[in-house]
Amino acid sequence: MTELQTKLKLYRLHKDEYAQIQKLLGRDPKGLEWALFSALWSEHCSYKSSKVHLKQLFSQSPRVLQSFGENAGIVDLGQGEKIAFKMESHNHPSFIEPYQGAATGVGGILRDIFTMGARPIALANYLCFGEPKANRMETLVDGVVRGIGGYGNCVGVPTITGQTHFHSSYNENILVNAMAVGYFGKADPICLSKAKGVGNLVVYVGAKTGRDGIHGASMASESFDDNSAAKRPTVQIGDPFFEKLLIEACLEVMKKDLVVAIQDMGAAGLTSSTFEMAEKGEVGIDMNLDQVPLRDSTLTPEDIMLSESQERMLLICDPAKLKPLQEVFERWGLDASVIGKVTQGPNVRLFWNMELITDINPTTIVSHAPQYQRPFEKYNSPYLKPQTPPQDTGSTLQTLETILKSEHGGSREWVYRQYDQRVGAATARDCSDPVGVVRLPESGRALGVVLGCRPHMMRLDPQFGGRDSILHPALQLAVMGFEPLAVTDCLNFGNPEKTETMTQFVAALDGMNSACRELQAPIISGNVSFYNETKSKNISPTPSTGLVGLRSKMENLPTTAFTAEGEDIYTLTWGECWAEGLLAEMNDKTPKAFLNFETQGFDQFVKELTKLGTSDLVSSARVVSKFGLLYALTRMSLSGMGARIESAQNRFVEPLYQIVVSTKNAPALEKEVQSWSLKTLKLQKIGQTQKNELVWADVKVKSEVLNQLYKKSWEAQFENLA
Amino acid sequence: MSDKIGVLRFPGTNCDWDIYKAVEWSGAKPTFLWHQDTFNVEDYDGFVVPGGFSYGDYLRSGALAAHAPAMNSLRTAAEKGYPIFGVCNGFQILCEAGLLPGALLRNAGLRFIDQMIEIETQNSHKRFGLKLKKNQKSRMPIAHADGRYFVTDDELKKIQDNDQVYCTYVANPNGSAGNIAGVMNAQKNVVAMMPHPERAIYEWMGSSDGQLYFRN
Amino acid sequence: MYKIGVRIMPRAEVLDTQGRAVGMTLKSKGFQVMDCKVGKFVILQIEGESPAHARAQATKISEDLLCNTLIETFQIEELP
Amino acid sequence: MYKIGVRIMPRAEVLDTQGRAVGMTLKSKGFQVMDCKVGKFVILQIEGESPAHARAQATKISEDLLCNTLIETFQIEELP
Ligand SMILES: Nc1ncnc2c1ncn2[C@@H]1O[C@H](COP(=O)(O)OP(=O)(O)O)[C@@H](O)[C@H]1O
Numbered sequence A: 001m002t003e004l005q006t007k008l009k010l011y012r013l014h015k016d017e018y019a020q021i022q023k024l025l026g027r028d029p030k031g032l033e034w035a036l037f038s039a040l041w042s043e044h045c046s047y048k049s050s051k052v053h054l055k056q057l058f059s060q061s062p063r064v065l066q067s068f069g070e071n072a073g074i075v076d077l078g079q080g081e082k083i084a085f086k087m088e089s090h091n092h093p094s095f096i097e098p099y100q101g102a103a104t105g106v107g108g109i110l111r112d113i114f115t116m117g118a119r120p121i122a123l124a125n126y127l128c129f130g131e132p133k134a135n136r137m138e139t140l141v142d143g144v145v146r147g148i149g150g151y152g153n154c155v156g157v158p159t160i161t162g163q164t165h166f167h168s169s170y171n172e173n174i175l176v177n178a179m180a181v182g183y184f185g186k187a188d189p190i191c192l193s194k195a196k197g198v199g200n201l202v203v204y205v206g207a208k209t210g211r212d213g214i215h216g217a218s219m220a221s222e223s224f225d226d227n228s229a230a231k232r233p234t235v236q237i238g239d240p241f242f243e244k245l246l247i248e249a250c251l252e253v254m255k256k257d258l259v260v261a262i263q264d265m266g267a268a269g270l271t272s273s274t275f276e277m278a279e280k281g282e283v284g285i286d287m288n289l290d291q292v293p294l295r296d297s298t299l300t301p302e303d304i305m306l307s308e309s310q311e312r313m314l315l316i317c318d319p320a321k322l323k324p325l326q327e328v329f330e331r332w333g334l335d336a337s338v339i340g341k342v343t344q345g346p347n348v349r350l351f352w353n354m355e356l357i358t359d360i361n362p363t364t365i366v367s368h369a370p371q372y373q374r375p376f377e378k379y380n381s382p383y384l385k386p387q388t389p390p391q392d393t394g395s396t397l398q399t400l401e402t403i404l405k406s407e408h409g410g411s412r413e414w415v416y417r418q419y420d421q422r423v424g425a426a427t428a429r430d431c432s433d434p435v436g437v438v439r440l441p442e443s444g445r446a447l448g449v450v451l452g453c454r455p456h457m458m459r460l461d462p463q464f465g466g467r468d469s470i471l472h473p474a475l476q477l478a479v480m481g482f483e484p485l486a487v488t489d490c491l492n493f494g495n496p497e498k499t500e501t502m503t504q505f506v507a508a509l510d511g512m513n514s515a516c517r518e519l520q521a522p523i524i525s526g527n528v529s530f531y532n533e534t535k536s537k538n539i540s541p542t543p544s545t546g547l548v549g550l551r552s553k554m555e556n557l558p559t560t561a562f563t564a565e566g567e568d569i570y571t572l573t574w575g576e577c578w579a580e581g582l583l584a585e586m587n588d589k590t591p592k593a594f595l596n597f598e599t600q601g602f603d604q605f606v607k608e609l610t611k612l613g614t615s616d617l618v619s620s621a622r623v624v625s626k627f628g629l630l631y632a633l634t635r636m637s638l639s640g641m642g643a644r645i646e647s648a649q650n651r652f653v654e655p656l657y658q659i660v661v662s663t664k665n666a667p668a669l670e671k672e673v674q675s676w677s678l679k680t681l682k683l684q685k686i687g688q689t690q691k692n693e694l695v696w697a698d699v700k701v702k703s704e705v706l707n708q709l710y711k712k713s714w715e716a717q718f719e720n721l722a
Numbered sequence B: 001m002s003d004k005i006g007v008l009r010f011p012g013t014n015c016d017w018d019i020y021k022a023v024e025w026s027g028a029k030p031t032f033l034w035h036q037d038t039f040n041v042e043d044y045d046g047f048v049v050p051g052g053f054s055y056g057d058y059l060r061s062g063a064l065a066a067h068a069p070a071m072n073s074l075r076t077a078a079e080k081g082y083p084i085f086g087v088c089n090g091f092q093i094l095c096e097a098g099l100l101p102g103a104l105l106r107n108a109g110l111r112f113i114d115q116m117i118e119i120e121t122q123n124s125h126k127r128f129g130l131k132l133k134k135n136q137k138s139r140m141p142i143a144h145a146d147g148r149y150f151v152t153d154d155e156l157k158k159i160q161d162n163d164q165v166y167c168t169y170v171a172n173p174n175g176s177a178g179n180i181a182g183v184m185n186a187q188k189n190v191v192a193m194m195p196h197p198e199r200a201i202y203e204w205m206g207s208s209d210g211q212l213y214f215r216n
Numbered sequence C, D: 001m002y003k004i005g006v007r008i009m010p011r012a013e014v015l016d017t018q019g020r021a022v023g024m025t026l027k028s029k030g031f032q033v034m035d036c037k038v039g040k041f042v043i044l045q046i047e048g049e050s051p052a053h054a055r056a057q058a059t060k061i062s063e064d065l066l067c068n069t070l071i072e073t074f075q076i077e078e079l080p
């Protein structure tokens, strides 16, 4: 290898990118510049394969105060309340060191939220694991769950919802996506990351810089191979205790108006924070790298610029306010060190012991990062021909038992029991419900958080699966009376240099985007994680989503299980779409499906449903999901109240979409639904609630038995994790 | 006239506001007390040490917080008979500070547990739970990794004989000795429990049984 | 400057659940482990006039803070 | 039967979150502690043919199970 080739490999730059750098600079890159380009032009920081597509996203609505471009999106809830939220992946680090990988994933997403001035009030996590018996899987599941709990519990932010999926495509590439929601009350300012004010100081706060995660950003932009083990020494360690101090101190200085701009040091650490702050503010920065607080005195300037040590922030501060700012941090036991100042610019200049070592225009690195139009094909769904769903075959009860015992149909209580779901004393619905609910402190209204993306739908049809990633959670919110407001996402895909991956990516994004547009629920923040590929095998495309919804009051919140005897049970079914879904996969069958979705009127349906969900007409409700209607009814019958059902519907085919509700007032419910005049919607009475037992044709089984099966499956799948 | 309640705050305390709001709900007046500052005990009618992860639970839960300057004042308050209430990490801190008998070890299952549980009152407390009746059941959440109450067998007998057991678990979730969920000192002014009554104030929280622990 | 190690182990009468769990795992993996106890090890760099002085400091620190003598015992050693 | 101690400490280059918090507290209490690291100590009772054999077992156990070599190092000693 030539010297140049070695260098390109080390810094993970393509030779075309090198040519582009030469052109931009008018010379060869030198010294530290290599590291800067490597970090900021990595897929992770530059979104170079996805940007052209992300630009098309529906991202605005009258409620949106901040969309892409800042650390997190912000939505106005009215009455002086706002929320910031975002979701992010930590897949690669979690596969290497599951505890720390997952923990630092939570820490990172929390920083993105409080950087903006919002106090974190809720966490959620979306997890995809391989088959339970796959190599290391038990260790990975254990470590990831402990890590998420270890961090979230300690910082004192409740985890209120999540999802856990299993599939062989994740055997060697698990997904760990974490979402955080932050709250602004009437008096809380929004803080941005735009540096400004020539002469203002650049202040470094939080943990000292160590060797953690050097080259992390560019590592996350590569596929896994057998050498991954050798890349290990860069494990980042998270300290939730330190983060808690940082949250309190940062929110305090923001509230006291002591900062001009603030940015967390996330991927590519000091490099991305410095250059992005300067670039956004169209100013220069002079920074003395020798003044960066170090944990390890042998770090070189390059190490310092690339370190991903956790729990660090970069602030811009008016010199007159430095003293009070430092006092706040000191009170919380943290250091705030001046490491530079804002200049006229345009260049960022980095000094090492008084010597100028880098002098470069931030625009060159940030805005001129490459953007690729990676090849993809037009996606055509194979499931558009009308078909009638297949008939039930075999023993229904046996099939139900198999489902409940499997890793797909069993309880996730083992997971969420390890999360503090109620710290903050605001949780109204915890992880045992699909929608997590917290009370908004000032107005007392309810905020609902739910995650979307069902990987088995993505495997079936990435375009419909993308649409489903929005519609399914939106329905879950609506039926509980929450108006779906906005969306964050985490687009986990394989290698974008492969046409197949890009085709899936574009199709999924198209599905998501149309759904968001139809519901007027914009995507306002998110993250793309490409290269989820190990030894050339891609994961199932997995665009996980997080939706937030607003409910005007806490009263009449439906339960997700039957609670009262003698209530009438109805299904509300939208259109004719269906899929054989997860059960077919479990039986190693290629699922059949009909996915020609009727969009006309769906937005009205969601609106009407939201109103219904806040009325007193619905006692309990559930969106029929994986494994179809029988499984949904089973889930509603676990806590002692069952049902007697009469319906000719296929028990296990998954309707897209269908909702089960129970009501005390059947005539009023019927009248209400008829008044919507939606011709695509079918209302059907299917039975009544009754004590202790679920009965539907040949199925006749006690709630208690179902509950046992549901709860025991985890132990059966993971012997050592009971 | 409403009670003045001092609520201690350590680095890493995260139920401080939850306790603050519960105290406020009860009609008393809460004031935060900062770990680095000593305080004048006469300015208050009682004290709460809230839950959380003081000092990240490093070394042992509550161990580092037990040495804060504010704890010296709290010790004075304890000696003078002021009512003091610890919840979760507050319980751990009070044990580590020697204000309550015993210690809290890692849960028997070695994992953090968040769960709605039921406890049974054994003895009421003059300020934090005066109206609680013996054998009265309350539902509220636990959320802890180190909740296994440990005392030597002799000591266990002593605190049982001396009516120092405050509440017990109906179904022991963590391996606590004598199913103990909450305990008092010999003088019965210092009391603490692992479950979180401040997370069970309003029906929408899933239970409002925690009210009795704050309201007199 | 002296480097002092403090070894902190659970008392015999306290059930060491962590040790028990590790021991069981080891046995199930076929290791001939009859017993396992899990404790802590703390390394302190102490400024002091003499080794004896540093040791005395470490003892005080251990009694005050590092060790809860109700449930743990400790042992001090000078490290190279 | 041999009694083997395994001392497991965070790697030098890795952040020791516990040590940082404990060290801070010790300093604030006025102790002359310049640095503090917190690790684990595991005592194993091992059935083995010889001290060397027991040590070898302990090493294997440490590598396989007790120590996460990504972030920790370990050291083995025979205990009396
Ligand atoms: N990783 C996780 N973190 C928190 N909660 C989770 C997690 N995985 C699953 N859950 C919760 O477990 C419950 C059951 O999961 P599942 O059966 O997949 O969902 P659903 O109830 O939507 O069918 C859900 O309410 C979900 O919120």
Ligand SMILES: [Mg+2]
Pocket: A071, A111, A112, A264, A266
């Ligand atoms: Mg950020």
